[in-house]
Amino acid sequence: MAVQQRDWNAMPDEEFRRFFRNWLIENCPQELLFMRKQRPHYEEVKVFYHNLARDGFLAPLWPQEYGGMALNPTKHMIYVEEWARLGCPRIPDHGIGLTGPLLLHYGTEEQKQYFLPKIISGEHVWCQGYSEPGSGSDLASMRTSAVRDGDDYVINGQKIWTTLAHCANWILLLVRTDKEAKKPQQGISVLLVPLELPGVTVRPIPNLRQEADFCEVFFDNVRVPVSALVGEENQGWTLAKAVLGHERIFLGAPTRPEYALSRLQVLAEARGAFNDPAFVSRFAKLRLDVYDLGSAFERFAKVLRDGGELGPDVSVLKLFNTELYQRITEEMLAIVGEEARFNDDLEAGDTMIDAMNLYLDSRAPAIFGGSNEIQRNIMAKAVLRLPG
Amino acid sequence: MPQMIFDDTDGTLGLLRDSVATFATRFPGAQRLRQRRAAGTDLDREVWAGMAEAGWLGLTIPEELGGAGLGAREQSVLSEALGRELISEPLAFLAVFSGALLSEAEATVERERLINGLIDGSLIVSPAVQAANGSIAPIEASASGDGIKLSGEAHYVNAAASADEFLVLAAINDEQALVSVPAASAEISQRPTLDGSQLGKVSFSGVSVGADRVLAKGAAVDAAIEKAVASTRLALAAEMAGIASRELEITVEYTSQRVQFGKPIASFQVLQHKMVDMWADAEFACAAVVNACERLEEDDPKAATLAILAAKARAGDASVTVGRRAIHLHGAMGFTDECDIGHFMKRAVALNSALGQPEALRLEFVALERAA
Incomplete structure (x- = not known):
């Protein structure tokens, strides 16, 4: 693999921006730009994935010795911005964004040497096994258990809302290893589990958009060796929380609402909605909300650029972003009258606008990654220091 | 905070x-x-x-x-x-x-x-440049010897009774002029404002001022007004961002010590979520003002104008809505004149109304942006 080992951080910001943008233009297949799907499957974006891997652009934050780019926060911001601006698709990134960082921090040397190259090559596609039917917002109440039996753990239980599990071959699994722990958070461990093992069943769940983005995953006496454990037994909760890091800011990046607003604008132009003062008023509110989200994003991005760390307050971007995305897509339906009854795309001059697709899609981000109500609970305590 | x-x-x-x-x-x-x-x-x-x-x-x-x-x-x-x-x-x-x-x-x-x-501070110099509808509008004037003669009214004039001099926009035929007018030559009527002050209506009936009092003419007047409106909107936005932040802090302090049902009321989730939203409004207001200051430092006048419009709209909405919610979270106490929180809200409403309410500013933003 001819991976470029360059000191990207030494490159001037604007030069890096141009360089990476040009690389994306040349290496992301045209048909993948601005995909309908928010979470394309590995098979659909394989070419792009492998181009990224080939040239060493797949893992922006990993150290160079493991094939990463080791970007500083400013460069990483540019990387994410250019990706979004060109409309490149999201790739299955649980390996890059979750398993990789977890192993880099807490994995054994053996685990790093075995797993990291297989993530970079695309051989291992990871998914994240956290939520359970009875444990959504209250994640620490999870019951999927792993019981020691000789040199193995035996896993029993069920995960749900596991994004892209049906396209993955490995799962990063949170399991309960101590049922007697004083606090529910204390008895949880992280295991690396192949999905091809006997006793694992993956069942896709069609979502509101009739796509199978997420799945149920069942574990029936699944055996893994104790070497599947990451870090120490019963310390999984701390591990899982620690890897989030500064990437939380991207849950609040203005790119999603910006894109939706641009679609609304095209639709509105084509339907003559800008002649309606009532629409213009509503549009102006949405436009300024998108604009001000950009200002607020910069406020937090500056903390990173200056070498600081983000606190729990950064979640305010996720709240505002996800609720704004919903309001924009609601406005799309409001201006098309009776046509809002159709499930397929809407004509707008010589383009098609996927208003329904976006409307349905916008329901999800306010729920996942910690629902907006959970985010408000956390900020009430951690930012405003309100009493419990 | x-x-x-x-x-x-x-x-x-x-x-x-x-x-x-x-x-x-x-x-x-x-x-x-x-x-x-x-x-x-x-x-x-x-x-x-x-x-x-x-x-x-x-x-x-x-x-x-x-x-x-x-x-x-x-x-x-x-x-x-x-x-x-x-x-x-x-x-x-x-x-x-x-x-x-x-x-x-x-x-x-x-x-x-x-x-x-x-x-x-030895002279109180107050701008008298607004029409009854709030727009920046000149007063009718005619040439009079070397100087000009003014007849008309200016509204929403700050410190009108305390002022020594008014800065007045005059229109002589098609040309605008900025002139200083001694306050003593004007007739002033005042109305009480929401924030415990007074705003004046200033009337000039055939007041003559000499040529030495003409401060700017023609296109220079428009440029000066544009600059003054932009700077003032930004200052108002910053002031309102400060008000919003303080309203939130006062409310967090109050609800954290006010006990009902045996607990501080700030421990109830319904109040917590409201206060998180109030905090978010104040944060966004601060970020919008910072953004406007940064855009002003770049060489792109249109971008700076857009940023100031956004900041005044955002901070205005934030200070007023955070203030209203703050009063509510104070319960009956918030409805008293004795409690400071209501005065913050009233001050916010007054500043929010000055030089363009949020809706008008947003429409101006979109019109300017779309007129690319």
Whole structure:
């Protein structure tokens, strides 16, 4: 693999921006730009994935010795911005964004040497096994258990809302290893589990958009060796929380609402909605909300650029972003009258606008990654220091 | 808690914040506001003299004209701090607006007299440039000897009764002029404002002023007005961001110590979520003002104008809605005149209404952006 080992951080910001943008233009297949799907499957974006891997652009934050780019926060911001601006698709990134960082921090040397190259090559596609039917917002109440039996753990239980599990071959699994722990958070461990093992069943769940983005995953006496454990037994909760890091800011990046607003604008132009003062008023509110989200994003991005760390307050971007995305897509339906009854795309001059697709899609981000109500609970305590 | 975040390498911004905090111990905002309201006056002379002494009146006036020559960041930090302390003298109009107009004016003896008086507080120079509908509009005027003769009214004039001089926009046929008019020559009627002050309607019936009082003419007038409106909107936005932040803090303090059902009411989730939303509004307001200051430092006038429109709209909405919700979370106490929180909200409504409410500013933003 001819991976470029360059000191990207030494490159001037604007030069890096141009360089990476040009690389994306040349290496992301045209048909993948601005995909309908928010979470394309590995098979659909394989070419792009492998181009990224080939040239060493797949893992922006990993150290160079493991094939990463080791970007500083400013460069990483540019990387994410250019990706979004060109409309490149999201790739299955649980390996890059979750398993990789977890192993880099807490994995054994053996685990790093075995797993990291297989993530970079695309051989291992990871998914994240956290939520359970009875444990959504209250994640620490999870019951999927792993019981020691000789040199193995035996896993029993069920995960749900596991994004892209049906396209993955490995799962990063949170399991309960101590049922007697004083606090529910204390008895949880992280295991690396192949999905091809006997006793694992993956069942896709069609979502509101009739796509199978997420799945149920069942574990029936699944055996893994104790070497599947990451870090120490019963310390999984701390591990899982620690890897989030500064990437939380991207849950609040203005790119999603910006894109939706641009679609609304095209639709509105084509339907003559800008002649309606009532629409213009509503549009102006949405436009300024998108604009001000950009200002607020910069406020937090500056903390990173200056070498600081983000606190729990950064979640305010996720709240505002996800609720704004919903309001924009609601406005799309409001201006098309009776046509809002159709499930397929809407004509707008010589383009098609996927208003329904976006409307349905916008329901999800306010729920996942910690629902907006959970985010408000956390900020009430951690930012405003309100009493419990 | 929310605050505008700027680099402050030489410590100027920190000093400004400290000086406002010290000032507020001498002149507590809410207390002075109530005193002024009781006295029925439109300016607290003692507070104003203190502001002059602190060097705040000429903060952004260029050094060669006797000011401190500082920029939008410093003005914003000062205004934010004044907002937090509810120090409610009309600095945004008497210093920022008038200061910008005079800084853009022609270098005449009259300009020097006015600007010196403005900076040291010895002259109250108030802009009288708005029509009854709030728009910036000139008063009808005609040539009279060397000078001009004015007949008409200006509205929403700050400190009209306390003013020594008005800065007036005059239209002579098709040409605009900016002139200074002695306050004594005008007829003034005042109405009480929501924030315990007075706003004046200023009438001129055939008032003549000499040519020496013409400060700018033609296109220079438009440029000066544009600059003054932009600077003042930004200062108001910063002040309202400060108000929003303080309203939130007061509410967090109050609900954390107010006990009902055996618990601080801030421990109830329904209140917690409301306060998180209030905090978010204040944070976004601060970020919007910071963004406007940064855009002003770049060489793109349109981008700067858009950013200021956004900041005033955002901070205005934030200060008013956070204030309303704050009153509600104080319960009956919030509805009393004795409790400060209501005065923050009323001040916010007053500032939010000055030079364009959020809806109008947003429409202006979209019209300007779409007119690419």
